[in-house]
Amino acid sequence: MASKNKFLFAIxxxxxxxxxxxxxxxxxxSADNPTLVRYLSIEExxxxxxxxxxxxxxxxxxxxxxxxxxxxxxxxxxxxxxGETLPVRYYGTRPDLFKDGVEVILEGRYEDGIFIADQLQTxxxxxxxxxxxxxxxxxxxxx
Amino acid sequence: xxVVGSVALSLGLGFSILTILILAFxxxxxxxxxxxxxxxxxxxxxxxxxxxxLVLINELLRSNFNVDYVAHYTSLETPWLYKFSALWAGQAGxxxxxxxxxxxxxxxxxxxYRNRHRQLMPWILIVLTSVQLFFYILINFxxxxxxxxxxxxxxxxxxxxxxxxxxxxxxxxxxxxYLGFVGFSIPFAFAIAALITKxxxxxxxxxxxxxxLVTWLFLSIGIILGGxxxxxxxxxxxxxxxxxxxxxxxMPWLTATAFIHSxxxxxxxxxxxxxxxxxxxxxxxxxxxxxxxTRSGVLSSVHSFAESPLGPMFIxxxxxxxxVSTALIIWRLPVLKSRKRxxxxxxxxxxxxxxxxxxxxxxxxxxxxxxxxxxSEAVRGTKIxxxxxxxxxVNVPIGLLLLxxxxxxxxxxxxRTSKQGFIKNFTIPIVAALIGLIIFFYLGFTGYVLVSMTLxxxxxxxxxxxxxxxxxxxxxxxxxNPAQALWRMIRKNRSRYGxxxxxxxxxxxxxxxxxxxxxxxxxxxxxxxxxxxxxxxNFQLKNLREEERLNHYAWIADLRVSDTHxxxxxxxxxxxxxxxxxxPDPDRRQPHSELDIYEGIIRDIYxxxxxxxxxxxxxxxxxxxxxxxxxxxxxxxVLVFGALVSLWPSRRxx
Amino acid sequence: xxxxxxxxxxxxxxGSVGFVIQPLFKRSVSFPAESDELELLKLKKRIIxxxxxxxxxxxxxxxxxxxxxxxxxxxxKREVAKxxxxxxxxxxxK
Numbered sequence: 001m002a003s004k005n006k007f008l009f010a011i012x013x014x015x016x017x018x019x020x021x022x023x024x025x026x027x028x029x030s031a032d033n034p035t036l037v038r039y040l041s042i043e044e045x046x047x048x049x050x051x052x053x054x055x056x057x058x059x060x061x062x063x064x065x066x067x068x069x070x071x072x073x074x075x076x077x078x079x080x081x082x083g084e085t086l087p088v089r090y091y092g093t094r095p096d097l098f099k100d101g102v103e104v105i106l107e108g109r110y111e112d113g114i115f116i117a118d119q120l121q122t123x124x125x126x127x128x129x130x131x132x133x134x135x136x137x138x139x140x141x142x143x
Numbered sequence: 144x145x146v147v148g149s150v151a152l153s154l155g156l157g158f159s160i161l162t163i164l165i166l167a168f169x170x171x172x173x174x175x176x177x178x179x180x181x182x183x184x185x186x187x188x189x190x191x192x193x194x195x196x197l198v199l200i201n202e203l204l205r206s207n208f209n210v211d212y213v214a215h216y217t218s219l220e221t222p223w224l225y226k227f228s229a230l231w232a233g234q235a236g237x238x239x240x241x242x243x244x245x246x247x248x249x250x251x252x253x254x255x256y257r258n259r260h261r262q263l264m265p266w267i268l269i270v271l272t273s274v275q276l277f278f279y280i281l282i283n284f285x286x287x288x289x290x291x292x293x294x295x296x297x298x299x300x301x302x303x304x305x306x307x308x309x310x311x312x313x314x315x316x317x318x319x320x321y322l323g324f325v326g327f328s329i330p331f332a333f334a335i336a337a338l339i340t341k342x343x344x345x346x347x348x349x350x351x352x353x354x355x356l357v358t359w360l361f362l363s364i365g366i367i368l369g370g371x372x373x374x375x376x377x378x379x380x381x382x383x384x385x386x387x388x389x390x391x392x393x394m395p396w397l398t399a400t401a402f403i404h405s406x407x408x409x410x411x412x413x414x415x416x417x418x419x420x421x422x423x424x425x426x427x428x429x430x431x432x433x434x435x436x437t438r439s440g441v442l443s444s445v446h447s448f449a450e451s452p453l454g455p456m457f458i459x460x461x462x463x464x465x466x467v468s469t470a471l472i473i474w475r476l477p478v479l480k481s482r483k484r485x486x487x488x489x490x491x492x493x494x495x496x497x498x499x500x501x502x503x504x505x506x507x508x509x510x511x512x513x514x515x516x517x518x519s520e521a522v523r524g525t526k527i528x529x530x531x532x533x534x535x536x537v538n539v540p541i542g543l544l545l546l547x548x549x550x551x552x553x554x555x556x557x558x559r560t561s562k563q564g565f566i567k568n569f570t571i572p573i574v575a576a577l578i579g580l581i582i583f584f585y586l587g588f589t590g591y592v593l594v595s596m597t598l599x600x601x602x603x604x605x606x607x608x609x610x611x612x613x614x615x616x617x618x619x620x621x622x623x624n625p626a627q628a629l630w631r632m633i634r635k636n637r638s639r640y641g642x643x644x645x646x647x648x649x650x651x652x653x654x655x656x657x658x659x660x661x662x663x664x665x666x667x668x669x670x671x672x673x674x675x676x677x678x679x680x681n682f683q684l685k686n687l688r689e690e691e692r693l694n695h696y697a698w699i700a701d702l703r704v705s706d707t708h709x710x711x712x713x714x715x716x717x718x719x720x721x722x723x724x725x726x727p728d729p730d731r732r733q734p735h736s737e738l739d740i741y742e743g744i745i746r747d748i749y750x751x752x753x754x755x756x757x758x759x760x761x762x763x764x765x766x767x768x769x770x771x772x773x774x775x776x777x778x779x780x781v782l783v784f785g786a787l788v789s790l791w792p793s794r795r796x797x
Numbered sequence: 798x799x800x801x802x803x804x805x806x807x808x809x810x811x812g813s814v815g816f817v818i819q820p821l822f823k824r825s826v827s828f829p830a831e832s833d834e835l836e837l838l839k840l841k842k843r844i845i846x847x848x849x850x851x852x853x854x855x856x857x858x859x860x861x862x863x864x865x866x867x868x869x870x871x872x873x874k875r876e877v878a879k880x881x882x883x884x885x886x887x888x889x890x891k
Binding site: 006007010011014015018021022025026029033034035036037038039040044055071072073092093094096097 | 488493496497500501504507508511515516520525526527528529530532533536537540541666668733734735736751753754756761763765
């Protein structure tokens with residue numbers, strides 16, 4: 001019996017250590033090591049005046065994309081979500097699908113009324129959604 | 144024609160219910176003719192699924208846009224290979240494809256074991272047909288791939304497939320993954336059948352060992368191909384992002400890997416029977432769960448999940464699997480418990496046991512990180528996302544522990560290792576690791592990188608030593624030359640040395656993972672003639688060309704890469720493409736960055752053409768220097784080779 | 798619905814139903830003679846022999862001390878003797 005207990009204790013010990021480790025990593029989320037990031041709505045962000053690192057989702061407002069004249073990587077646009085809009089600034093390579101009206105997910109910080117994003121992702125679609133009729137009209141004309 | 148597919152699906156649904164009833168009736172009456180009928184009915188169910196799949200493939204290749212699925216995922220210009228691969232591009236098609244693979248597996252099972260496993264077979268067929276029934280219900284009532292186009296006009300052309308998916312690797316990645324996912328239905332069916340019939344004889348373990356290994360291999364190839372595709376196409380410079388879709392395939396891989404280790408103990412010692420049952424069931428449940436994660440839309444938001452009944456049905460199915468299996472295991476606990484127990488900590492068995500615990504623990508961590516956002520959104524209303532830093536931070540130390548065990552395991556003898564044996568086996572690897580440690584420390588490496596490199600040396604030496612000793616023993620005994628000895632040694636002990644080769648592959652992969660700690664990245668703009676430094680490399684934009692091609696317009700950058708002394712290394716030609724560039728509506732045009740990578744043993748040079756300002760004649764680039772990525776792919780090849788060595792049939796195995 | 802489809806559906810239906818119910822018209826048959834028990838014992842024998850071979854190899858390679866080797870080898874030999882005994886008594890019964 002002793003040997004069986006020995007193994008049981010060893011396994012329980014390993015499991016306990018690891019569960020504690022997972023818990024510790026979860027709670028030790030910090031600015032330079034963001035293991036967990038809150039996903040907020042624009043309204044919540046403005047209300048709480050959240051300055052820690054958060055994620056935001058929304059639609060790029062039509063016609064709001066402004067690309068800097070001096071640097072193509074520097075872009076500002078307005079993010080729409082839940083009836084609110086928020087100015088966003090992003091510096092870096094943008095995904096190919098980034099354009100007006102596209103759904104994006106941002107990660108970054110809210111500073112003085114502007115959201116400074118350092119990560120920008122477009123919702124990845126495995127295909128082109130959309131009205132078949134529209135697609136047809138435009139494409140059949142060419143082919 | 145599509146109507147033939149629809150009818151095949153309805154017939155299949157009917158026959159699968161019939162099969163279950165007939166076989167249940169057989170179990171009551173024991174009339175062998177009923178069993179034969181049930182068996183044929185199960186065969187019929189499977190053949191009907193295959194017919195439906197063939198019909199859909201036919202519609203896809205013929206571009207019959209009256210079928211909604213065909214119109215959604217292909218267009219006239221889509222090359223035939225991608226028309227074919229559209230079979231698994233969407234929800235309805237991929238579920239049918241899942242069913243089709245299961246059907247093929249079921250047919251193989253029926254033919255292989257038609258005269259064996261007399262007690263188990265009826266139940267195996269009932270379980271497999273029930274799984275098929277579930278998919279038949281989904282396909283018939285929730286997402287039917289033969290649904291006609293809802294438009295009230297003639298569809299002249301379909302939507303087409305995303306250019307990102309028009310890639311050979313991406314065409315191969317889902318089917319290999321599915322072959323793995325679905326493959327675990329077979330061990331699952333065997334396990335459930337064994338539990339119900341109180342089968343204690345280990346013959347069935349023998350039968351499913353090969354199945355598990357084959358499906359494990361498919362799963363591994365699928366995962367590696369996914370990483371390869373991400374690296375070659377997505378342009379963020381990495382191969383693994385702990386994306387929920389990736390995790391969905393990684394979790395069953397972890398439990399399956401644990402299982403193919405611990406099954407050896409059951410085969411040899413008839414121990415760990417309860418534990419192995421748990422692993423089989425867990426792996427199958429995770430495979431279904433993985434299909435659910437990737438196919439139900441739960442990942443984008445809990446709300447989109449609730450809109451379609453597909454998600455809840457999958458969850459119910461997973462819960463059903465878990466509840467029924469758990470109840471069965473508890474019910475059969477007295478039969479399953481083995482009288483034998485592990486003898487010593489320093490034995491191969493206990494090495495396997497701890498390797499199992501570690502695999503399960505990693506699986507749990509990944510599972511937790513994957514579902515935490517979903518749970519937090521459902522329970523608290525705010526979504527808390529779990530990023531790659533979480534997975535990396537949690538899993539790096541556990542992964543290193545696993546690497547350590549990979550080295551230790553083979554050095555331990557079955558049953559027990561005495562102190563002398565222990566010293567004898569461990570001295571050389573430990574000394575080598577210590578020397579490595581000192582050298583790497585002296586070279587300035589610290590932290591996890593230092594630990595990883597030391598462990599890599601340890602495991603590598605341990606494995607090579609094993610080969611060296613085996614060869615030496617044969618040379619002494621049979622007087623063979625080293626090459627002969629190596630060849631015969633592997634041939635006579637395929638599973639053992641195949642396993643070691645797989646371990647070698649894993650070690651190579653770890654070499655690649657360590658390299659990620661030294662990645663460099665820089666974004667900049669260049670006009671033709673200008674140049675920029677990244678790390679020790681110099682990038683000069685020689686020329687900026689444009690070209691109109693069949694289905695896209697491309698800007699091509701000619702980048703000359705040289706080292707700091709100006710010595711030429713390579714030319715890179717990343718492209719910025721625009722698909723559908725003739726479309727009058729700019730929003731419908733689709734830009735795409737075709738990247739170019741210079742691959743090498745030491746490092747990859749990864750270039751992305753991120754943007755262009757035509758008026759200013761300026762191109763924007765993202766350049767990355769990724770050390771040792773090559774080793775990840777090498778490890779992948781070695782792993783596949785090792786698994787094939789283990790699997791290669793020899794005359795004596797059944 | 799075109800004629801070809803109709804024909805195919807008809808064939809599919811008749812074919813599968815006929816295929817499935819055909820065994821019911823056979824005269825009573827029984828499961829092919831089974832030798833699961835014997836096969837199992839033989840398998841056990843093979844597995845233990847294999848373990849002995851592997852053990853010998855491990856010893857030759859030098860992964861095992863002599864004490865461990867002899868101890869385990871004797872245990873395995875005792876086990877295989879038991880299995881062989883059972884195989885003999887099984888074939889005597891037949």
